[in-house]
Amino acid sequence: MKTLAKNPIYLRILAFVVLLAVVAAIFQSLTPAYLSSNNIHALLRHMAVQGLAALGLTFVIVVRQFDLSFPGVASLGAMTLGWLIASNFGVGAGIAGAVAVGLACGLVNGIAVSYLRLPDIVATIATGGLAIGLSYFYSNGTSISKNFFKSGILDLNDAKYFGLDAPVAILALTAAIAALILHGSRFGRAFYATGENRVSAVYSGIRVKAYVLAAFAICGALSCLAITLLVASSGAANVTAGSQLLMPAYAAVYLGAALFGAASVPATIAGTLLMSAMLNGFTLMAVPYFYSDAIVSTVLIVAIAAFDPKVSAALKRLRPARSPKALASTSLREVRS
């Protein structure tokens, strides 16, 4: 574990690039359309939706909590967006409404977990269930697509900002802000401190409850922003929209954390890119949609297992015994480090 953690960062980046290249090479050899510019655009758009949800989750994982409510919250956000657009409130109000709903749900989660001290897993499962139940009230569970074409929500998927597809630009901007908060400010250190050791964070003068609350609020808001992009690309809002976010988001965060040693914004983006590269490849090869969960979950299990310090330590014990001299030198090295 020590040696892994001490690896300089560029080795990890190199490992990531090699992994990505291997994935790309395999799919390119199987389906020649994989690296075409059209497909790369599609891949990055798909990544934008997953990436935004995973970015929000990153904050929650950094403070060592779990959020299982964001798929339900995202569904509620999607239906709010759909209802606002169908009622002629315009795209701006729709997106603002959806994100506000996400923020509100996130705040409810955060208050329940940090101030009321409810257990995170159960509390977020319950609030997620509540959110799904509420999302049925807009239209009794039917999908909403009225006024979508007229209102211009679909342009969100097709527009270009700074030469990038709009969803990709939104992801890049959000990731930059998130990275600034998490890695370039004292707020970020406080998030990490809260997660690493809550007691010592409290004694260092960090308001841990406020940071846990903030993490859940960010997660709720970003999951709704993610679903806005999904609604914009699919052209309809429905109550099951959020359910496809849960596993890819966890997979992206954990895969990234496994690759880079800890959950962080660049790690999550890298994890999302890898997941999207794989899923897009399988879609291109016409693998039916119901296998995608199996692929995501297998990758998730392998990522967690392969990079777990306890497992690599166990694997080391399985290696054949080395000569005493080599053993002595390694133990010396371990002592020095």
Next chain:
Amino acid sequence: MSAVLSSTASRPPRGGFDARRFLVRYGLFFLLVALVVAFSWMRPSFASAANINDILRTASISAIMFLGLTWIIAAGEIDVSFMSVAALGTMIVAGLIQTGAGWPLASAVAVFFGLVFGCLNGLLVAVMRLPALVITIATGGLAGSIAAAIGKGTSIPFNSVGFVGIVLNANVDIVPVLAILVIALYGLALVLQDRTTFGHYIYAMEQNREAVVEAGVPASRLLFLLYGLSGVLSAVAGVFLAADLSSGQPYIGASYFIDGLTAVLLGGMALKMGKPNVIGTLVGVLLLASLLSGAALLGWTDSQRQIVRAALLITGVALVVWTRRKTRAQL
């Protein structure tokens, strides 16, 4: 290490009558009675023999599915793959029946795959000590995906319900035979839980796993056993579910997910003040089955019932946490 409810030392018993403790400990029983009385008063057909028979049968299937989960949560870990394993069970049965296999073979294969997934969870969570929530999300996703793949994304209907159907539909007066079997199973589980060291170790693990290991208890093996049990029982419930619905349903898991956690955690309130236990789970399952049937008779929509259920879950958890609060660290 507890994934669901953080461990707390129980408060020392005090003299006198503590109304709040009494309410938490026996509240669930009163709630069940109140709900049954209220539903029977509003819709007399709720108390008809056929409806009671129906409620007991649905509750029995859920009770089988949630027994393993009860102990896993009691041991301070979590399993969110149980419902997908049950869904996989229904699809394996349906898929094999469709290709002409008999019920004995089909159910045996389904239960075997339940065991495989239980052992996979056990290996990853108990032996390799990986994070339980994320791992079981992933194994649940895998099971669900295989279930969907068996039917190419849709359900598989079939006609014969075989010997499982005979067991399922047999009645003694108005009580289904399945309910009697479940009561026997839970009776056995109660003895295991409260009268054997096995049961004591489960609760001890939630309090302090390191201490349990230091005391010489093979905690990993115990937890492995619990995950294996959960997998097998979920698959068994899946087999009964397939016979009950005369089809394999790849997406049936979702409806059991919140139900399972609600039954176990609400049930945990009963008797043991927040520690999941088999009697509590049984009461919780009955409560949810009554709610399902009563809500259907009153004409509630699915989303209204979902909201009631989620509210029930969060209220129950809040009650548990707040009654145990005095001993919690104030962070």
